[in-house]
Amino acid sequence: MGLDFLGSGLNLLEHSKRVGLNQDVGTMSSVTVASAGSIKLLRFSQGEQKSKSPLLIVPSLINRFYILDLMPEKSFINYLSEHFSVYLIDWGEPQAQNKSLSLEMLLDLHMDILFSALLQDSKAEQAHILGHCLGGNVSLLWSLIHPEKVASLSLITTPIDFNAEGKLKTWAQSEFFDLSAFQEAYGNAPWIFLQASFHSMRPLQLLQKLRRVIPQASNKTAMKRFLALETWSSDSRDLPGACYVELIQSFFRENCLLEKGFCFKGQRYLLKDLRVPVSAISAEDDHIVPFAGTLRSEQVPFVSHFSHWVTRGGHIGGLLGKASQENTWPSLLQWLQQRDGENVRHHAVL
Amino acid sequence: METKNFEKQLEQKLDQLTSHPLFLNSVAGLINFNSYRKILSRKAFELLWGNLQIPLKADQEKMMAALEEMQLRLQKMQMELHAKAALKPQVSSQPTAIHLQSLPRERSHSSKRKVSNLNS
Numbered sequence: 001m002g003l004d005f006l007g008s009g010l011n012l013l014e015h016s017k018r019v020g021l022n023q024d025v026g027t028m029s030s031v032t033v034a035s036a037g038s039i040k041l042l043r044f045s046q047g048e049q050k051s052k053s054p055l056l057i058v059p060s061l062i063n064r065f066y067i068l069d070l071m072p073e074k075s076f077i078n079y080l081s082e083h084f085s086v087y088l089i090d091w092g093e094p095q096a097q098n099k100s101l102s103l104e105m106l107l108d109l110h111m112d113i114l115f116s117a118l119l120q121d122s123k124a125e126q127a128h129i130l131g132h133c134l135g136g137n138v139s140l141l142w143s144l145i146h147p148e149k150v151a152s153l154s155l156i157t158t159p160i161d162f163n164a165e166g167k168l169k170t171w172a173q174s175e176f177f178d179l180s181a182f183q184e185a186y187g188n189a190p191w192i193f194l195q196a197s198f199h200s201m202r203p204l205q206l207l208q209k210l211r212r213v214i215p216q217a218s219n220k221t222a223m224k225r226f227l228a229l230e231t232w233s234s235d236s237r238d239l240p241g242a243c244y245v246e247l248i249q250s251f252f253r254e255n256c257l258l259e260k261g262f263c264f265k266g267q268r269y270l271l272k273d274l275r276v277p278v279s280a281i282s283a284e285d286d287h288i289v290p291f292a293g294t295l296r297s298e299q300v301p302f303v304s305h306f307s308h309w310v311t312r313g314g315h316i317g318g319l320l321g322k323a324s325q326e327n328t329w330p331s332l333l334q335w336l337q338q339r340d341g342e343n344v345r346h347h348a349v350l
Numbered sequence: 351m352e353t354k355n356f357e358k359q360l361e362q363k364l365d366q367l368t369s370h371p372l373f374l375n376s377v378a379g380l381i382n383f384n385s386y387r388k389i390l391s392r393k394a395f396e397l398l399w400g401n402l403q404i405p406l407k408a409d410q411e412k413m414m415a416a417l418e419e420m421q422l423r424l425q426k427m428q429m430e431l432h433a434k435a436a437l438k439p440q441v442s443s444q445p446t447a448i449h450l451q452s453l454p455r456e457r458s459h460s461s462k463r464k465v466s467n468l469n470s
Contacts, residue, residue, distance in 0.1 A: 036422055036425065037418050037421075037422060095414075096407075096411050096414075097411045097412075097414035097415040097418060098415070098418075099411070099415075100415055101415075105419070109419070109422040109423065109426060110422065112426055112429075113422065113425050113426050113429055116426075116429040116430075116433065117429070120429075120432070120433075167365075167368065167369065170369050170374070171374065174371075174374040174375065174378050176374070176375045176378040176379065176382070177378035177381060177382065178378075178381075178382045178385060181382060181385040181386060181389065182381065182382075182385050184385070184389055185384070185385035185386075185388035185389050185392075186385070186388070187411075200368060201368075202361075203361075203364050203368075204357060204360065204361050204364070207357075208357070
């Protein structure tokens, strides 16, 4: 038994050498349309306009965007780009001087510049926004501030109720942790610190993963998928210090979207005031964004269209799993196409 | 089967441990201690560097951040101007061009008149 295990282990190493860790990861070609500091707006679709309004993907602030284009056969971006003109915000690598970059500044300057560039490039008046994980929170805030520019909003495994039971909530709400000292000492929140926090949520996960994958060592497709996912999960980015402080303080400790409201240029924005059509995808076994903390219809009473799909799997598997690829992706696409057909303007309620 | 049961139990225990306030406070304490240590050592170096009249990394970062913000604000203004220009009706640009062409002639007439006035 032990020798079998060892044999499979050697096989795994052999395969990883043959496959190469960086192979087939984020292969879709893109063009940089505009940039604001180190943040870029990428266009994935070439040629003529495929939809009335383009689709802007806002990936997570912590991880690299290529999880949405992991491999050619598992590319969410590729799937969407067959029907929509797809644009994406690449958060880039925050520099030391970006430690004071807050969410308010990010929305006021970077998002504003890139969104205007998107509308100019696509010659459209509105865009559909699709936010993944924390990118969903940025998209949500943008839709609350500028509803007239947003055709629809889709949130994928995005945390909404930060008071929902979960380990991250327990950790973030620990008042003993001196946030301001952390920011002053480190500047940007180091990716290794964030990565360690995620790994500590399920300390045995690596062991369980290896136990699951080693018997499949001779299956090249499974190995390729495993290595691609591992490459991505160990390739994170720093989070601007001010954004990290805001995430912990305003979102985790004050639950700003549902309770206090997010403060932007002196005005408070609450989730309940959302007016644009919204859809959400949540994963049942998500340990990072607990299912109970994702969007609910009663939280958005004024939206004209609301759809919610629950997928099996965890934070990533919920989006990239086979079941999701076969059922949820087409459902979301259909929903987006329906919203694209309607030419409705959503105005801010003052 | 036994291994899985053991793993499940171990996972539960680890869950309890990592959610326990005592554990959380000690980890937070360690992070805080490290942060304070970093801040203190940096401040000591800054004092030394400052006395030697050498520009500090923090000052450079502040300057870079201010420059980047200014650049972004200008970029935003430029985008807004572009958007406003695109909204203006196209006919308005043509008369302006004609007006500009005719401007030197008018000026020459008026200057002649002024000269004649002076002569008279």
